[in-house]
Amino acid sequence: MPPRRRAALPHIENGRLVLRVAGLEHAERVSLWTHLTLPLEREFARVDDGWLLEQRVPDLDRLEYLLEVTDGDGHTAMGPDPSNPRRVPTAFGDHSWVPLPGYHQPSWLTVRGVPHHHEWWGMSDTPIGDVEAQVWSPADSAPGDDLPMLVAHDGPEMAALAGLTQYAGALIARGRLPRLRVVLLAPGHERDGRYSANDAYADQLVRTIEILSQRWHSSAPPIALGASLGGLAALHAQWRHPGLFGGMWLASGSYFTPGTDPHMHDFAHWDRITGFTAAVTGRRDETGPVGLGEIAVVCGTGEENLANNALVLESLRRRGVPATWGCVRDGHNYSCWRDLLDPHLTELVHRTWG
Numbered sequence: 596m597p598p599r600r601r602a603a604l605p606h607i608e609n610g611r612l613v614l615r616v617a618g619l620e621h622a623e624r625v626s627l628w629t630h631l632t633l634p635l636e637r638e639f640a641r642v643d644d645g646w647l648l649e650q651r652v653p654d655l656d657r658l659e660y661l662l663e664v665t666d667g668d669g670h671t672a673m674g675p676d677p678s679n680p681r682r683v684p685t686a687f688g689d690h691s692w693v694p695l696p697g698y699h700q701p702s703w704l705t706v707r708g709v710p711h712h713h714e715w716w717g718m719s720d721t722p723i724g725d726v727e728a729q730v731w732s733p734a735d736s737a738p739g740d741d742l743p744m745l746v747a748h749d750g751p752e753m754a755a756l757a758g759l760t761q762y763a764g765a766l767i768a769r770g771r772l773p774r775l776r777v778v779l780l781a782p783g784h785e786r787d788g789r790y791s792a793n794d795a796y797a798d799q800l801v802r803t804i805e806i807l808s809q810r811w812h813s814s815a816p817p818i819a820l821g822a823s824l825g826g827l828a829a830l831h832a833q834w835r836h837p838g839l840f841g842g843m844w845l846a847s848g849s850y851f852t853p854g855t856d857p858h859m860h861d862f863a864h865w866d867r868i869t870g871f872t873a874a875v876t877g878r879r880d881e882t883g884p885v886g887l888g889e890i891a892v893v894c895g896t897g898e899e900n901l902a903n904n905a906l907v908l909e910s911l912r913r914r915g916v917p918a919t920w921g922c923v924r925d926g927h928n929y930s931c932w933r934d935l936l937d938p939h940l941t942e943l944v945h946r947t948w949g
Contacts, residue, residue, distance in 0.1 A: 605679055605693040612652050612693070616662065617645040624665040628659065628673060631897040631926045645678075655897055656698040656924040656934075659683060659690050681741045682928055686752055692930070701762075702935060703761030706931045708764020709774075710734035716810065723799050726785060730811055731760045731777040732768065734762045738810060743948050746804060746840075748790065750779025756929035759820070762936045772944055776811055782825070790824035792871035797832035801839060816841030816888070818947055820940070822932045823900070824849045830907075831871055835948030837886030842947035843938045844891045850903040852876070853908040858899075872903070876910040888912070890918040891943040893935040898927040915944070 619625060625639040625646045633653055664703045665671045675682060676691040683692045702891035712734050717727040728750065736742060745763065753759040759777060766772040780803075783789055790870045804817060817842040821829035825849030834841050850872045851859050853909065859865065890911060894904045902924075909917040921939040925931035 605676075606726035607652060607696065611649050612658070612695070614639070614648040614676070614679075615642075615645060615646075615665060615691075615798060616676060616679070619646060619664060619749055620933060621666055622646070622664050623667050624661045624663075624670075626665075628661040629926060630897045630899075630928060631655075632901075643851060652695060653897075654693055655926075657694050657930065659685075659692045659926060659928050659930065661690055665667075682761055682869045682911060683928075684756055686756065690928075701758075701937060703769075703937060706756060706768060708761060709767045711760070714738075714811075716807065718803070718806070720801075721799050722795050723789060723793075724785065726783070726799065726803055728783040728803075728807070729754075729779040729781075730807070731763065731779065731817035732811070733774050736774065736776075739812050741812045741814050741869050743773065743815040744778055744808065744811070744813045745775060745944075746778045746807075746817045746819050747788075748780055748819070748821035748828055749778075749823075751930065753780055753820065753822070753932070754779055756875065757822075757933040757936070758778050759936070762933075762940075764942060766937065769942060775944075776813070778807055778817075787824060789864060790821075790828035792827060792831045792867045793864075794835065796828065797835045800832045801836050802880055804839065809935055811894050815948055818842040818844065818940075818944065820844045820846075821848070822846035822929075823927065827868065827871075830875070832869070833887055834875065836885055837884040838888070841890075842889035843887075844893065844943055845904075846893045847895060847898060847900045847927055848892070848904055848907065849900060850875070850907045852903055852906065855902040855906065858901070872907070876906055885915050889943055889946045890916055891921060891939045892918055893932075893939050894922040895925040895931040896922050897925060897926060898931075900927060 627637040636650035638649045661673050662676050663673050679691045681692050682689045714730045719725050736904045747753045763777050819829040826845035829843050852872050892908045894901050925932045
């Protein structure tokens with residue numbers, strides 16, 4: 596039998612995904628960490644030149660992962676795969692990733708966007724603390740020009756890690772989006788508290804958008820973007836203040852329910868979130884508030900929020916809300932949300948603003 600081919604890079608061999616990690620001689624255990632709910636083999640086996648993990652190719656477009664390495668003293672460290680040069684920045688540091696058969700990154704990543712500039716804006720001493728934003732605009736626009744706005748929760752991260760402003764600039768350059776502004780709202784130091792169905796935050800968001808629309812003239816109702824808790828916060832603000840947004844792009848929203856998310860029961864704002872989700876999904880009031888606008892619900896197929904997002908989507912549609920669905924085979928991460936911008940946000944823009 597010929598010797599088995601050994602490749603340092605993760606690769607597909609005989610229909611199986613092979614991860615081989617060289618070195619780590621002093622490790623007692625090496626395991627795969629992912630933010631996925633899919634059934635995966637996670638324990639590496641020790642081999643002569645390092646560690647090896649083989650498994651059937653998972654039902655994904657790309658696999659984003661870290662390694663958990665436990666030493667002889669029982670100490671565990673988590674980090675990227677040293678044998679895989681592919682890295683993707685995340686909110687928690689670089690992760691390793693593997694493209695799986697058929698995966699292609701969005702074409703707009705290689706398109707030169709329109710010239711643009713950033714301006715900073717902020718408010719101090721609001722009921723929720725300081726509020727800060729960056730405003731991305733085409734370079735040939737002035738604050739008095741009437742341009743529609745995309746308003747993004749976790750805005751700086753959505754720009755840096757999901758390519759939101761690159762997407763906007765590229766699709767404006769291609770003529771697939773109208774000239775617009777992108778407001779990158781910073782989450783602040785108390786992100787979880789602000790974005791967890793917080794009435795005070797929703798009320799302040801009304802004032803924030805009012806001021807922004809006056810400072811950078813915008814007569815059209817904005818489109819909100821949010822992922823994870825940021826998606827929950829957008830839907831909650833629109834539910835509390837119908838008509839605040841003309842449309843919403845809601846990615847992997849954290850719509851916790853006792854039935855779909857019992858493992859999140861210890862989350863600090865569990866009661867507030869589940870109470871709001873119950874209002875959205877309950878059947879007592881089949882119509883819900885008027886003025887929820889156009890909605891795109893998008894999600895990764897391998898993540899834990901898939902079930903609660905499907906539940907919210909079905910509930911919105913039952914209430915007569917024009918809500919569309921989009922997914923890619925990925926997990927709860929910024930690359931997943933990046934890959935869902937086009938066509939789902941693109942189509943939402945045209946449904947909302949014409």
